[in-house]
Amino acid sequence: MSLLELNNLTVSYGPIKALHGITIRVEEGELVSLLGANGAGKSTTLRSISRLIPILEGDILFNGKSILNLTAYQIVSLGISHVPEGRGIFPSLTVMENLELSSWTVKDKKKIKHNLSRIFSIFPRLEERKNQLAGTLSGGEQQMLAVGRAMMTDCRLMLLDEPSMGLSPLLVKEVFKVLKEINNSGTTILLVEQNANMALKIADRGYVIENGRIALEGPAEHLMQDKRVKEAYFGKEKK
Amino acid sequence: MEIIIQQLINAVQLGAVYALIALGYSMVYGIIRLINFAHGDIFMVGAFIGFLLAVKFKLPFVFILLLTMFLTALLGIAIERIAYHKLRNAHRMSLVITALGVGTFLENLVRLAVGPQTRQIPAQLSNNILHLTNGIVVTEDKLLIIGISIMLMIVLWLFVNKTLIGKAMRAVADNIDVVPLMGINVDMIVSVTFAIGSALAAAGGIFFGQSYSIEPYMGIDLGWKAFIAAVVGGIGSIEGAVVGSFILAGIEVFTVAYLSSNLKNGIAFALLIILLVIWPYGIMGKPSLKKV
Ligand SMILES: Nc1ncnc2c1ncn2[C@@H]1O[C@H](COP(=O)(O)OP(=O)(O)OP(=O)(O)O)[C@@H](O)[C@H]1O
Numbered sequence: 160m161s162l163l164e165l166n167n168l169t170v171s172y173g174p175i176k177a178l179h180g181i182t183i184r185v186e187e188g189e190l191v192s193l194l195g196a197n198g199a200g201k202s203t204t205l206r207s208i209s210r211l212i213p214i215l216e217g218d219i220l221f222n223g224k225s226i227l228n229l230t231a232y233q234i235v236s237l238g239i240s241h242v243p244e245g246r247g248i249f250p251s252l253t254v255m256e257n258l259e260l261s262s263w264t265v266k267d268k269k270k271i272k273h274n275l276s277r278i279f280s281i282f283p284r285l286e287e288r289k290n291q292l293a294g295t296l297s298g299g300e301q302q303m304l305a306v307g308r309a310m311m312t313d314c315r316l317m318l319l320d321e322p323s324m325g326l327s328p329l330l331v332k333e334v335f336k337v338l339k340e341i342n343n344s345g346t347t348i349l350l351v352e353q354n355a356n357m358a359l360k361i362a363d364r365g366y367v368i369e370n371g372r373i374a375l376e377g378p379a380e381h382l383m384q385d386k387r388v389k390e391a392y393f394g395k396e397k398k
Numbered sequence: 399m400e401i402i403i404q405q406l407i408n409a410v411q412l413g414a415v416y417a418l419i420a421l422g423y424s425m426v427y428g429i430i431r432l433i434n435f436a437h438g439d440i441f442m443v444g445a446f447i448g449f450l451l452a453v454k455f456k457l458p459f460v461f462i463l464l465l466t467m468f469l470t471a472l473l474g475i476a477i478e479r480i481a482y483h484k485l486r487n488a489h490r491m492s493l494v495i496t497a498l499g500v501g502t503f504l505e506n507l508v509r510l511a512v513g514p515q516t517r518q519i520p521a522q523l524s525n526n527i528l529h530l531t532n533g534i535v536v537t538e539d540k541l542l543i544i545g546i547s548i549m550l551m552i553v554l555w556l557f558v559n560k561t562l563i564g565k566a567m568r569a570v571a572d573n574i575d576v577v578p579l580m581g582i583n584v585d586m587i588v589s590v591t592f593a594i595g596s597a598l599a600a601a602g603g604i605f606f607g608q609s610y611s612i613e614p615y616m617g618i619d620l621g622w623k624a625f626i627a628a629v630v631g632g633i634g635s636i637e638g639a640v641v642g643s644f645i646l647a648g649i650e651v652f653t654v655a656y657l658s659s660n661l662k663n664g665i666a667f668a669l670l671i672i673l674l675v676i677w678p679y680g681i682m683g684k685p686s687l688k689k690v
């Protein structure tokens with residue numbers, strides 16, 4: 160049984176279909192990358208899993224159970240955490256308050272403390288700035304906060320929507336290294352990226368989505384060698 | 399000098415009532431960008447609930463206050479659930495129209511229930527006169543009302559800034575779309591906000607009714623003034639609602655004392671417009687990052 164299964168998922172915004180029956184599986188402990196050009200349907204896929212948007216057809220199973228009848232906030236207590244596109248931090252709350260809020264579903268105080276010290280050891284920058292308003296952080300620091308917030312939810316599955324967006328190459332490397340560490344310590348990750356090179360380097364498997372359909376899938380090293388992936392996503396963007 | 403201080407005490411008392419109403423306007427606007435034009439009428443309903451409890455049950459003042467705040471909080475939750483909930487993502491104008499409709503409904507409901515005449519909440523607080531220094535006098539009830547009002551505001555400030563639910567309220571104000579991703583039920587936070595706003599307005603209603611008579615349309619005028627105080631202070635900001643309310647009350651009281659009561663509203667609003675020209679987002683307000 161996979162941790163996450165998307166079966167023939169179809170989603171539309173009004174009359175326009177964004178996903179035409181996609182099927183994706185993520186096994187427990189894996190890091191899976193979902194690649195695709197602008198408008199391919201990557202964020203839509205994550206938003207469907209988080210139940211932020213309604214689903215036309217198909218099913219989503221988490222841990223073997225359908226989550227279609229749940230609403231967005233209930234998904235988090237199941238163990239799914241979503242770092243949205245554009246980070247979605249709360250700018251007028253402090254760094255600490257942002258982190259506190261994301262532990263809303265965690266009842267065990269010790270666990271919260273433990274998660275917090277783990278986040279601060281991975282991102283010492285956040286600890287230095289814990290009383291600063293999140294809106295005054297740099298883009299990279301905001302991304303760290305967004306990832307830190309996801310860690311505070313104590314999730315089994317982390318969904319990340321383009322965490323490299325707007326970061327310098329050096330910072331991208333750092334964030335991806337952290338994601339790999341989080342994955343190594345047992346959290347399953349579904350990573351949405353346009354930065355195919357970096358995303359496949361740390362991934363176990365990957366999917367390529369084109370116009371709302373899965374165009375390619377396979378082990379990350381195969382995809383990295385694939386001619387179509389190379390043409391479409393490596394080096395210059397052609398699409 | 400004594401007269402100035404005397405007037406200052408009056409201004410603080412009036413400002414406290416404005417603030418208790420303005421806070422609800424500001425908080426609700428802050429989280430769901432709704433100008434709840436029914437809020438002045440919720441204040442009025444609160445005053446009448448207090449009136450009925452005082453007449454029918456002769457309970458001690460504190461019980462009446464707490465019970466009225468509780469019942470009015472339920473009313474606020476119900477109004478949001480029934481009238482506003484489904485419209486949360488609708489055009490703002492639909493919400494404003496709905497709110498005006500709810501306000502009219504409440505006015506007529508109360509008028510139907512108790513009649514259009516003005517009423518007096520039976521005095522429950524001692525109005526013994528206290529002599530402060532320099533010949534300044536103040537009645538005990540006035541002092542008590544000011545004290546409880548300020549205490550309510552402090553409790554609110556602590557709640558919003560220090561508790562997890564309060565932080566969630568500020569998070570909803572910041573970015574409502576992301577809040578569910580933290581596992582937080584936005585509907586619950588919205589209900590809490592309406593409950594708090596309505597309870598404070600109810601307290602304002604009871605305090606107002608200790609010094610003035612009440613009638614079913616009293617919420618219109620006071621609601622408008624509190625709304626304007628909230629805007630001048632910076633709508634969405636709790637501190638702003640309080641600051642704006644005391645400024646408005648100060649201007650009104652001193653205009654009446656030194657110029658003329660006929661000029662009260664004219665001068666008050668002229669000065670408020672000037673303040674808004676200086677601070678377009680209100681004294682403590684920030685430009686909204688979100689489109690409305
Ligand atoms: N709220 C919306 N209303 C209407 N159409 C939408 C909405 N959100 C997305 N779409 C459309 O759905 C399609 C998929 O969008 P999606 O955001 O999932 O793309 P994406 O792969 O995440 O792209 P990007 O890399 O640019 O973030 C696009 O054609 C987009 O225009």
Ligand SMILES: [Mg+2]
Pocket residue numbers: 201202203244320
């Ligand atoms: Mg996207």
